[in-house]
């Protein structure tokens with residue numbers, strides 16, 4: 001029997017696993033998908049929000065600001081790309097200017113440091129590509145950008161290295177509370193028992209809680225669609241450019257990514273569930289129209305990918321973090337909409353406090369924190385030569401657009417949570433993230449996966465089980 005079972009390994013489940021792995025408690029993470037960060041965590045704006053948007057006094061406000069404070073140090077320790085580039089919320093009218101004032105006052109109450117309201121001219125001095133129609137901005141220097149899946153993977157890897165058990169392809173299909181108060185969680189990979197369960201299943205959290213036979217909260221899935229523009233557009237703006245938020249969310253933003261691209265989106269549209277991640281002509285055209293209001297010179301010809309993520313909106317417009325009212329020991333980490341990525345480390349701290357109220361959290365003497373990754377293209381020439389001399393696989397470039405080497409792919413395959421899919425490799429090392437979107441490197445990645453995993457190339461999926469790319473060998477077919 002475990003002390004804790006965490007359901008779901010998105011950024012919230014991974015942050016909880018990482019935080020708890022410092023202590024002498026037994027933890028199992030049960031994840032539905034074949035990889036970590038395969039839900040909302042892999043498809044969002046990737047912004048580390050400053051924290052002026054949430055209403056003061058809410059859990060969102062508190063955890064947003066605390067998460068923002070924790071993020072830089074966390075990313076440094078775990079070798080995760082993070083940049084504190086600041087953000088502007090633009091005003092286009094007198095009404096918008098009064099809204100900026102409201103956001104400024106909220107930010108001050110929430111404890112966001114160094115907020116300033118700028119005139120249109122001052123904003124354009126910082127961001128020359130802003131529209132002439134901009135009459136002011138709320139500038140927040142503490143906003144940043146991060147790589148959401150690398151953050152999640154890094155936290156999960158360190159947790160696994162420190163004894164947390166991660167079981168992939170293990171969807172929770174039933175949960176029951178035993179007479180002694182412990183929980184049995186049923187999955188296709190077997191039954192698991194624990195004293196405490198943390199429900200971090202994102203958009204599915206309502207349904208997963210429902211497996212206990214109760215309905216304690218309602219989530220409304222809401223999709224946001226994006227454009228990802230090539231690196232040629234990556235410096236069109238230097239900071240995150242928002243418009244005034246409304247009841248549908250934070251509005252359409254334009255922002256550099258940590259990998260040097262430009263992200264544009266999202267819209268907000270109610271959908272049926274976590275799987276509704278398709279793009280629509282209507283959604284994308286709305287995003288384009290709105291983004292051009294902020295930055296008229298944006299070139300959508302440089303688009304290299306569209307994608308969509310689904311928000312787990314909670315009816316009460318706040319995160320739902322707390323114990324089940326019916327089942328003591330079952331803890332909700334639900335309704336974690338934006339800024340859940342930002343708040344993740346702070347949410348995990350709160351979840352650990354909850355676990356501590358049921359099982360003493362004694363620090364492990366042998367906890368090993370931190371992680372280092374070789375990113376070949378960011379090494380100096382001298383470092384590159386040294387790395388290749390140690391391991392010639394770093395001398396073979398597999399992804400030409402992103403300069404990703406075979407050495408990096410093999411290192412990922414030997415890591416604590418190895419990828420088993422082409423997209424799993426892409427998310428870990430960036431192969432296929434560039435302008436050609438894997439057109440050139442995808443077959444090479446499949447060859448390396450097949451060789452290292454000892455399976456035929458035809459058995460390798462693009463992403464989810466069943467999304468196989470190859471069906472057989474052409475020459476054998478026609479023999």
Ligand SMILES: Cc1cc2nc3c(=O)[nH]c(=O)nc-3n(C[C@H](O)[C@H](O)[C@H](O)COP(=O)(O)OP(=O)(O)OC[C@H]3O[C@@H](n4cnc5c(N)ncnc54)[C@H](O)[C@@H]3O)c2cc1C
Pocket residue numbers: 007008009010011012013030031032033036037038039040041042043044045046047048049170171172173200201202203204208222223224225266309310311312336337338339340341342343
């Ligand atoms: C359009 C959009 C933009 C956003 N922008 C930002 C932003 O810029 N900044 C920010 O801070 N936040 C942002 N967010 C919010 C952020 O992405 C989420 O708060 C965060 O990713 C939620 O993480 P999670 O771990 O709760 O959910 P998920 O990442 O969805 O993880 C839940 C996990 O549970 C698994 N699961 C589901 N059902 C089961 C089951 N039955 N058994 C086991 N496992 C299961 C899923 O496979 C998944 O891996 C945005 C969200 C969206 C949709």
